[in-house]
Each structure stands twice: as structure tokens, then as C-alpha cells.
Amino acid sequence: MNRSGGDDQHRKIVFTTQSVDGESEAVVTLQEHKDPMRPPFLINVSTRPRDQQLPFSPPEKRETHVIISSGSGHGLADEFFSSAVRPILESIYGETGIEGLKVHATESPTSILELTDAVLFPAANEGRPLRIILLSGDGGIVDFVNGLSSKTPNPQTYIPPQVVILPLGTANALYHSINAGRYDAWGLPALTSWKAKPLPTFKATFSPGARLLIDEGRKEQELPKDAQGNGILHGAVVASWGMHASLVGDSDTTEYRKHGVERFKMAAKEALYPADGSPPHPYKGKVSVLKEGDQWTALPEKEHMYILATMVSHLEKPFCISPASKPLDGSMHLVHFTPRSGDEVMGIMNKAYDGGKHVEDGDVRYESIDGLRIEFEGKEEDGRWRRICVDGKIVRLEKEGWVEVRRVKEGSGKGVLDVVVSGQ
Structure with a gap:
């Protein structure tokens, strides 16, 4: 991942992601917002064949949910998803693969708790591997943690969901602590990372x-x-x-x-x-x-x-x-x-x-x-x-x-x- 200048120094972010099938990779170019508290703009996503000489391990297949916390932070989660996140996901999952993603937009302060209760916990408890792409602030993570912790999981079958944090809240303490010292690309490179660590609570x-x-x-x-x-x-x-x-x-x-x-x-x-x-x-x-x-x-x-x-x-x-x-x-x-x-x-x-x-x-x-x-x-x-x-x-x-x-x-x-x- 790198940043490039131009008329306005250090305003572009460029990074490469690979598709889930390993056949191609995408070059993502973003323009930073002049206000550092607001997410970058997507300039371009270009796809090219992946170098087949490079090692590739297919990621574990996971039922994927996208949760857009409409009221978080500056209220920009919906716009960021449609203008930047979705085009990047299309390049990663392909046109057919992205149709399998389940997209949820929050409608109230209890939406994430309700979704966790009705859909996410039962799936995880049955042993279904889940991947959740969360456009939210710390509150969204907290609702997940409380929704999952309030249940009694089956120790033989429960699989902890994986969550990709895209920091659309006000302070985004958890995101900035996990990524302290790294250049901030608003969590987008994690969209094609398959490495996960337990969240301490x-x-x-x-x-x-x-x-x-x-x-x-x-x-x-x-x-x-x-x-x-x-x-x-x-x-x-x-x-x-x-x-x-x-x-x-x-x-x-x-x-x-x-x-x-x-x-x-x-x-x-x-x-x-x-x-x-x-x-x-x-x-x-x-x-x-x-x-x-x-x-x-x-x-x-x-x-x-x-x-x-x-x-x-x-x-x-x-x-x-x-x-x-x-x-x-x-x-x-x-x-x-x-x-x-x-x-x-x-x-x-x-x-x-x-x-x-x-x-x-x-x-x-x-x-x-x-x-x-x-x-x-x-x-x-x-x-x-x-x-x-x-x-x-x-x-x-x-x-x-x-x-x-x-x-x-x-x-x-x-x-x-x-x-x-x-x-x-």
C-alpha cells in the first residue's frame, strides 16, 4: 500500500487486493478527503490477472454479511458503501459472488442487537462460519459483543464470527488501536485479509x-x-x-x-x-x-x-x-x-x-x-x-x-x- 502526491501532497492511497478465487487481483486507488475525519473517495478499481507464480491459499468459505450503521459518526456509512466498498467487493467476489452477500442497513439503535439475536448468533451456534463487514463505530462492535455474549453457545459447534471493521463512527477507538502506527486506509485492505484474532472483552x-x-x-x-x-x-x-x-x-x-x-x-x-x-x-x-x-x-x-x-x-x-x-x-x-x-x-x-x-x-x-x-x-x-x-x-x-x-x-x-x- 502506498500514498502518492500530486498537486495536493499525500492525497492518494493505492493498494492491491486479490480475488477470493485467486484468479485475479484488483488495484484500488482512493483519494483522501480533505477532512481526515471523513472517508476517502474511490477513484478507480482496475482488475488484472494474478501472478500465478505467487502462492495462494483459497480462503475458507464463509457466509458474508455487510452491516451498514446508517447513523454512525457523520452518517456517511451508506454513501461509503455504495461509492467505495461495494465496487471493491465486486472486484474481490466477482459479479456472481457478490450476489451472495447479505446487506443490512440499520434502522434503529437496536438493529444490530436484533440481527445478532435473530440471524447471526443462531448461525454461529450451528457451526456456520460467518464473516461480517461492519461499517460502523465502536457502538456496532459493542452491540455484537453484547448480543453474542448474552447467549449460551454450544461449545461443540459455536464458531466465532469474523468481523471486518470499517471505521465509520466518531472516535473508532478499537479500529485505531488495532491499526496504531500503520497508515490508515479505513480498513479497506482487510476486505481481502483472512487472518483473524480473538477480540478480548x-x-x-x-x-x-x-x-x-x-x-x-x-x-x-x-x-x-x-x-x-x-x-x-x-x-x-x-x-x-x-x-x-x-x-x-x-x-x-x-x-x-x-x-x-x-x-x-x-x-x-x-x-x-x-x-x-x-x-x-x-x-x-x-x-x-x-x-x-x-x-x-x-x-x-x-x-x-x-x-x-x-x-x-x-x-x-x-x-x-x-x-x-x-x-x-x-x-x-x-x-x-x-x-x-x-x-x-x-x-x-x-x-x-x-x-x-x-x-x-x-x-x-x-x-x-x-x-x-x-x-x-x-x-x-x-x-x-x-x-x-x-x-x-x-x-x-x-x-x-x-x-x-x-x-x-x-x-x-x-x-x-x-x-x-x-x-x-
């Missing part, structure tokens, strides 16, 4: 009164329950409380979303510099971490500003929250610091945009953990300070509520989902 268990906030926080609904009546969510990116959870919750509105990833910075200014001139809110509660073994250790601090457990390195392309995290390595890291002024918080956060240098700050606790537990103990009266973020979903806890987050360790059974990684 975590499980968040909530006290029984916790509620999922929906419709821009105006409504709430029950969480899926475990046998003890506790709420359950599964994630693959991040679980947080404090400033990060507040920023995600406050900025999850139609108005804020118009600004793309800038919405987080806009919400941060409002949170860190309250209109009445007061300092940022100190979040009160008991925070404990789980290390090797099964022993919880409480942090000595009773007030907090930023509490985040992450399975990824980047929360957005330039924002490196956990520099020690490697792609899909299954580790979980804690990032934590206590209350301070708005300027001091911004100073720490800006270091994350500088390659993750915030973790070198003596005021930041950064360590590998197996779990995180937060207990409110009645210390926060206002529900807005009791919001927990799990991969962009916001859960509000009751005054005496708690949440316990544990990474799912390797060897505890098959993963629910595999992620296709590009060899480019």
Missing part, C-alpha cells in the same frame, strides 16, 4: 437498580440480568467513571454529534470550567482494583477526577490513553487521577495527544489490572455524577450502587468474536 456487573440511559439521556431501560438479578454489559474498549463518563454522556446528543470527535473537547470545556466559576466536580466514592489472584485493593483516595479501565491503546486516532497496550493483547490498564483545576486536567489530557505522555505524570496512576470496582456508598446525591460509561453506553447507578468490571481471561472458553486484521 470484559464484563461489567451492576447493582440491581442500575439503568441504561437512552434517547440522549431522557429515557432509561433495564439492563440484561444475570442469575442474581444484577445488570450485565459486555465491552471491548473502555469502562469509566468520572470525567470521561460525563463527557461521553453529556456529548451524546444530536447537536453535539454534528461536531464529530470535537464534541468531546466541547463537553470537556463545559465540565472543567463551570459557568458559576466553581472548580470541576470531585467524584466521590470507593474505587478498588483487582490484580493477580482474586484480591480487591481499595485506592486510598476518596475523591476522584478520572477513573478509566481500558482494553485498547487509543480512544481516538491521536489520543493515546494507554501506550503500554498492544493490539488485541487482552490486557486491561487503569488510568486514574484525583480532583484538580480545569487547567491542570487539560494539561494532563493534552499529554495523551502527545503519544500518551500523560502516564509519565507523577499525578497519574497507570497500571495493569484485571478488574475495577466502584462503590458509591451514598456519597453522590445527584445522579449525573453516578454515570458509568461502558464502550459509549451510559449506565446510571442508584445512590448505594456499585459496578464491578473484570476482563475476560484467555482460556475461559472461546471468544465470542474474531477481528480480521490486515497484513498490509
Whole structure:
């Protein structure tokens, strides 16, 4: 894969893909958008015979679904599919092969969960190999993970679906973490990669009164329950409380979303510099971490500003929250610091945009953990300070509520989902 210049330097992306039958290969030429947050334009796809001297292993035949998350990010998934992805898929699968692809466009926030429940999990559970091309943000992956994890798979027959991530969301944390340090071609080279790795996940268990906030926080609904009546969510990116959870919750509105990833910075200014001139809110509660073994250790601090457990390195392309995290390595890291002024918080956060240098700050606790537990103990009266973020979903806890987050360790059974990684 390479980039070429022209009048506007570094504006073209060129890469080669091979057809699924190994008879031909396609040369794909893309034009980068002037706005780096928007996907590139397809200029041309030209097909030529493949060099038969090169080794070729036919890919495993997989039932292939394309899922277009129409509302993700800037709302460009439909356009990107029709203008770029579909022509590339036609060159890969051929005219007859592409007719076998099943294309689904989301119609509501629950579309992916419903599709997983009705179609994808039953197929995977019967032992049918699936490949899912997902034009979405992190929310689409989270819905898959939760939809698949909420079922009890047959250990003898279940085959984890493979997912190709095309990053059409706002932050695309999982995609940018998997592809950190590589040139960004919006996941398109993965369309002809057959190499996949298990997606590491975590499980968040909530006290029984916790509620999922929906419709821009105006409504709430029950969480899926475990046998003890506790709420359950599964994630693959991040679980947080404090400033990060507040920023995600406050900025999850139609108005804020118009600004793309800038919405987080806009919400941060409002949170860190309250209109009445007061300092940022100190979040009160008991925070404990789980290390090797099964022993919880409480942090000595009773007030907090930023509490985040992450399975990824980047929360957005330039924002490196956990520099020690490697792609899909299954580790979980804690990032934590206590209350301070708005300027001091911004100073720490800006270091994350500088390659993750915030973790070198003596005021930041950064360590590998197996779990995180937060207990409110009645210390926060206002529900807005009791919001927990799990991969962009916001859960509000009751005054005496708690949440316990544990990474799912390797060897505890098959993963629910595999992620296709590009060899480019």
C-alpha cells in the first residue's frame, strides 16, 4: 500500500487486493478527503490477472454479511458503501459472488442487537462460519459483543464470527488501536485479509437498580440480568467513571454529534470550567482494583477526577490513553487521577495527544489490572455524577450502587468474536 502526491501532497492511497478465487487481483486507488475525519473517495478499481507464480491459499468459505450503521459518526456509512466498498467487493467476489452477500442497513439503535439475536448468533451456534463487514463505530462492535455474549453457545459447534471493521463512527477507538502506527486506509485492505484474532472483552456487573440511559439521556431501560438479578454489559474498549463518563454522556446528543470527535473537547470545556466559576466536580466514592489472584485493593483516595479501565491503546486516532497496550493483547490498564483545576486536567489530557505522555505524570496512576470496582456508598446525591460509561453506553447507578468490571481471561472458553486484521 502506498500514498502518492500530486498537486495536493499525500492525497492518494493505492493498494492491491486479490480475488477470493485467486484468479485475479484488483488495484484500488482512493483519494483522501480533505477532512481526515471523513472517508476517502474511490477513484478507480482496475482488475488484472494474478501472478500465478505467487502462492495462494483459497480462503475458507464463509457466509458474508455487510452491516451498514446508517447513523454512525457523520452518517456517511451508506454513501461509503455504495461509492467505495461495494465496487471493491465486486472486484474481490466477482459479479456472481457478490450476489451472495447479505446487506443490512440499520434502522434503529437496536438493529444490530436484533440481527445478532435473530440471524447471526443462531448461525454461529450451528457451526456456520460467518464473516461480517461492519461499517460502523465502536457502538456496532459493542452491540455484537453484547448480543453474542448474552447467549449460551454450544461449545461443540459455536464458531466465532469474523468481523471486518470499517471505521465509520466518531472516535473508532478499537479500529485505531488495532491499526496504531500503520497508515490508515479505513480498513479497506482487510476486505481481502483472512487472518483473524480473538477480540478480548470484559464484563461489567451492576447493582440491581442500575439503568441504561437512552434517547440522549431522557429515557432509561433495564439492563440484561444475570442469575442474581444484577445488570450485565459486555465491552471491548473502555469502562469509566468520572470525567470521561460525563463527557461521553453529556456529548451524546444530536447537536453535539454534528461536531464529530470535537464534541468531546466541547463537553470537556463545559465540565472543567463551570459557568458559576466553581472548580470541576470531585467524584466521590470507593474505587478498588483487582490484580493477580482474586484480591480487591481499595485506592486510598476518596475523591476522584478520572477513573478509566481500558482494553485498547487509543480512544481516538491521536489520543493515546494507554501506550503500554498492544493490539488485541487482552490486557486491561487503569488510568486514574484525583480532583484538580480545569487547567491542570487539560494539561494532563493534552499529554495523551502527545503519544500518551500523560502516564509519565507523577499525578497519574497507570497500571495493569484485571478488574475495577466502584462503590458509591451514598456519597453522590445527584445522579449525573453516578454515570458509568461502558464502550459509549451510559449506565446510571442508584445512590448505594456499585459496578464491578473484570476482563475476560484467555482460556475461559472461546471468544465470542474474531477481528480480521490486515497484513498490509
